[in-house]
Amino acid sequence: MNARPPAGSARDAVLARIRAANSGVAAPAVPRDYRRTPTVSGEPLLELFVDRLVDYKATVRTCAPGDLSSTLVDICREWTIVVPPSSGLTVPGAVADDGLSHTQLDEIDAVLTGCAAACAETGTIALDAGPDQGRRAITLIPDRHVCVVRADQVVHTVPELLARLDPARPLTFISGPSATSDIELHRVEGVHGPRTLIVVLVA
Amino acid sequence: MTQTFLGMPHAPAGVGHLHGDRPFPAAARDALADTQLRRNLGHATATIRAKRAAVVGELEDWEDLRRAGEALKAYTMANLDELLLQLETAVTARGGIVHWARDATEANQIVVDLVRATGTDEVVKVKSMATAEIGLNEALADAGIAAVETDLAELIVQLGHDLPSHILVPAIHRNRAEIREIFLREMPDADPSLTDEPRQLAMAARAHLRAKFLSAKVAISGANFGIAETGTITVVESEGNGRMCLTLPDTLITVMGIEKVVPTWTDLEVFLQLLPRSSTGERMNPYTSTWSGVTPGDGPQTFHLVLVDNGRTAVLADPAGRSALHCIRCSACLNVCPVYERAGGHAYGSVYPGPIGAVLTPQLTGAATSLPYASSLCGACFDACPVRIDIPSMLVHLRSTQPHPVIERASFGAVAWTMGSARRFRFGEQLLRLGRLIARRGRIRRLPPPLSAWTDARDLPAPPAQTFRDWWAAR
Structure with a gap:
C-alpha cells in the first residue's frame, strides 16, 4: 500500500467539487427582519431574566451593590470555594485557582465567579474566561456555581448578547444547571456539569 | 437529473452508517409490530x-x-x-x-x-x-x-x-x-x-x-x-x-x-x-x-x-436537492412526522432518519432506495423546519429519480395509452364496470396479483354502475 495522498490533495479535490457544484449559483440576500434591539428595559427586563432563570431551575438571589459581600458570605458559608486567581469577587477562606489539577477541583464544593454578559429572554449567562471568571475548568468541575451578574450586564435578546462577546475568547453560555432530556424526553436537572447554579443579581 | 453529477462521488458503501441493509417497507413492518x-x-x-x-x-x-x-x-x-x-x-x-x-x-x-x-x-x-x-x-x-x-x-x-x-x-x-x-x-x-x-x-x-x-x-x-x-x-x-x-x-x-x-x-x-x-x-x-x-x-x-x-458535494450538485444540506440537525421534522412516530428511526437504515433522512440519505449515498416513499407528503416537516427546507417537494423530486418497478411502469404505461384517446378511454370505462362483479357491498377487498399489492393495504371502491359520460348523455 502506498502512503496517504500528499497533503493538500483532499483539500483541492473537495474545493474543486464545490466549485463545480456551485457554477451558476447566485447567493441570496439575507433578510434580517427579526428583533435585534431590546423591547424591554429597566425593572421589567430584570424581572424577565429572573423568571427565565427560575423556570430552568437556577436559584436566584437579588441584592443591592452594598450587600454583595455579605450575601456571598451567606451563600458560601458551608462550602469550600474556588475563585479565579485575580478575581475581584471572593469570600474569606476561598482558594485562588493557581492551576489546580482536575482531581483537586473535584474536591472543592463550589466556584464563585462573575460573568461577561447575560440574556434575559433565554435566561442565559455568558462566561468569557475574564479575570473574574477564570479558565473554563474551574466553572465546570465543582458541583455548585455561584455566579454574580450586575444589572448593567443583562441584555434582552440573543443578538445583543452575542454583540457583547468576543469570539476570540473561549466562551461558555449557561442556561440553568446541567440537564438532560434523554430519558423519555423528560427534563432532568443536574448531570455532568454543576448540579446547582446560584445567580446573584446585583441591582 | 442525477446523471449530470456523475463526477461528484457519493458517500462510499461499506463504511459508516448511511447504507441500511434492509429496505424501509420491510424494516418498518417489523417496527410497527413492536x-x-x-x-x-x-x-x-x-x-x-x-x-x-x-x-x-x-x-x-x-x-x-x-x-x-x-x-x-x-x-x-x-x-x-x-x-x-x-x-x-x-x-x-x-x-x-x-x-x-x-x-x-x-x-x-x-x-x-x-x-x-x-x-x-x-x-x-x-x-x-x-x-x-x-x-x-x-x-x-x-x-x-x-x-x-x-x-x-x-x-x-x-x-x-x-x-x-x-x-x-x-x-x-x-x-x-x-x-x-x-x-x-x-x-x-x-x-x-x-x-x-x-x-x-x-x-x-x-x-x-x-x-x-x-x-x-x-x-x-x-x-x-x-x-x-x-x-x-x-x-x-x-x-x-x-x-x-x-x-x-x-x-x-x-x-x-x-x-x-x-x-x-x-x-x-x-x-x-x-x-x-x-x-x-x-x-x-x-x-x-x-x-x-x-x-x-x-x-x-x-x-x-x-x-x-x-x-x-454530490448533494450540492443537485439544484433541486441541495437545500437538504441546510439541515442544522434539530430533529423537529422527526418529531412531527406521522411516519417516523410509528416506524421509528431504525427502519430508515441510516443515522439520519425521519423526513430529513429520507431526503439526505439517498442523496449522500446515491444508492437506489425506497426512502423517498417513507412519507405521506403531509408537509408537517416543512412547517417545523427552522430553516424552511422544503422536504415534501424534495421527496417528490427524489421519487422521480428512483428506479420504478416493472409492474408500476407497465401499469402507468397502460393508463397513459388508454387516456391518450377519447375512444380508448370510453372503452376503458366500460371495461372497468366488470370490476362490479368482484365487489361486495360497494368495495373490492382483494385483487389478483400483481394488483394485490394495492389491495393488501386498502379497499378499492366498486366502479359505479353508470359512468359520468353515460349519466351526462342521459341527463
Whole structure:
C-alpha cells in the first residue's frame, strides 16, 4: 500500500467539487427582519431574566451593590470555594485557582465567579474566561456555581448578547444547571456539569 | 437529473452508517409490530411536540428568524469554497490544525492517526452525527482505540449494543425501565438498588463517567457551527458532557461536515435562537461552548479540525436537492412526522432518519432506495423546519429519480395509452364496470396479483354502475 495522498490533495479535490457544484449559483440576500434591539428595559427586563432563570431551575438571589459581600458570605458559608486567581469577587477562606489539577477541583464544593454578559429572554449567562471568571475548568468541575451578574450586564435578546462577546475568547453560555432530556424526553436537572447554579443579581 | 453529477462521488458503501441493509417497507413492518417501541415513540414525540410549540409560540419574530436562517444557509452553500478557506485560515491563525477528508474512510484514517500519535488507547466523545455517519467508533475499535460515548442517550445506545434511532435523542426508542436494565447489566459500578426514576439513572451516568472525564487525554467532538470569519467552533449541548470533553483533555479533535460553516459571528444569533427551540423545545439549551483555535492555559492545547465531504458535494450538485444540506440537525421534522412516530428511526437504515433522512440519505449515498416513499407528503416537516427546507417537494423530486418497478411502469404505461384517446378511454370505462362483479357491498377487498399489492393495504371502491359520460348523455 502506498502512503496517504500528499497533503493538500483532499483539500483541492473537495474545493474543486464545490466549485463545480456551485457554477451558476447566485447567493441570496439575507433578510434580517427579526428583533435585534431590546423591547424591554429597566425593572421589567430584570424581572424577565429572573423568571427565565427560575423556570430552568437556577436559584436566584437579588441584592443591592452594598450587600454583595455579605450575601456571598451567606451563600458560601458551608462550602469550600474556588475563585479565579485575580478575581475581584471572593469570600474569606476561598482558594485562588493557581492551576489546580482536575482531581483537586473535584474536591472543592463550589466556584464563585462573575460573568461577561447575560440574556434575559433565554435566561442565559455568558462566561468569557475574564479575570473574574477564570479558565473554563474551574466553572465546570465543582458541583455548585455561584455566579454574580450586575444589572448593567443583562441584555434582552440573543443578538445583543452575542454583540457583547468576543469570539476570540473561549466562551461558555449557561442556561440553568446541567440537564438532560434523554430519558423519555423528560427534563432532568443536574448531570455532568454543576448540579446547582446560584445567580446573584446585583441591582 | 442525477446523471449530470456523475463526477461528484457519493458517500462510499461499506463504511459508516448511511447504507441500511434492509429496505424501509420491510424494516418498518417489523417496527410497527413492536408495541413497546410504538408506545415509547408516541409518548416521547408527543412530549417534545408540545414543548416545542410552547417556546416557538413565545417568539413573535419566529417566521422572520426562519427566513433569515433559510437565506443564510443558501448564502453559505453558494459561497462554500470561500467560507471553508476563510475558516481554515482563521483556525490555523489561532493555533488549530485543519485537515480535509474526501470521504468517511479518509476522515476515519485521519482521526485514527491523530489519536495514535498521542499514544492513548481511549478517547471520550461528545455526541456527533458526523462521527456516527462515518462510523468512526468502529474505525477506532479496529485500531485498538476505545471510544467512550458521554452523552446519556449515546451511552445508553453504546451500552445496549444498539443503534441510534433519533438525531437528538438516539435512545428515544428505550423507556426508563429498559434503560435501568441496560445500566445494571453493563455498568460494573452501577448500584444494584438503582430504580428507573430518570434522575437516578442520570446520576448513575454521572458517577460512571466522572473518572473518565477527569483523566481523559483526547476528546472527539462534532460541531454545530464553524464560523468562517473568526474560526470559532460551536457545540450546543445540555448535560455538561460536552464541556467536559471540550475543556479537560490535552487534545481535541473535531469532525465537522463541510456544510456546517456559518459566515460570521453575528450570523450565529439566528441559529442560536432557531436550534434550541426546535430541538429540545427550550429557550436555550443549558450549555453552549465556543472556542477559536487554542487558548494558552485554558482547555486543550492541541486542536484538530477535520472537514468532511462524504457525499455532501454530490448533494450540492443537485439544484433541486441541495437545500437538504441546510439541515442544522434539530430533529423537529422527526418529531412531527406521522411516519417516523410509528416506524421509528431504525427502519430508515441510516443515522439520519425521519423526513430529513429520507431526503439526505439517498442523496449522500446515491444508492437506489425506497426512502423517498417513507412519507405521506403531509408537509408537517416543512412547517417545523427552522430553516424552511422544503422536504415534501424534495421527496417528490427524489421519487422521480428512483428506479420504478416493472409492474408500476407497465401499469402507468397502460393508463397513459388508454387516456391518450377519447375512444380508448370510453372503452376503458366500460371495461372497468366488470370490476362490479368482484365487489361486495360497494368495495373490492382483494385483487389478483400483481394488483394485490394495492389491495393488501386498502379497499378499492366498486366502479359505479353508470359512468359520468353515460349519466351526462342521459341527463
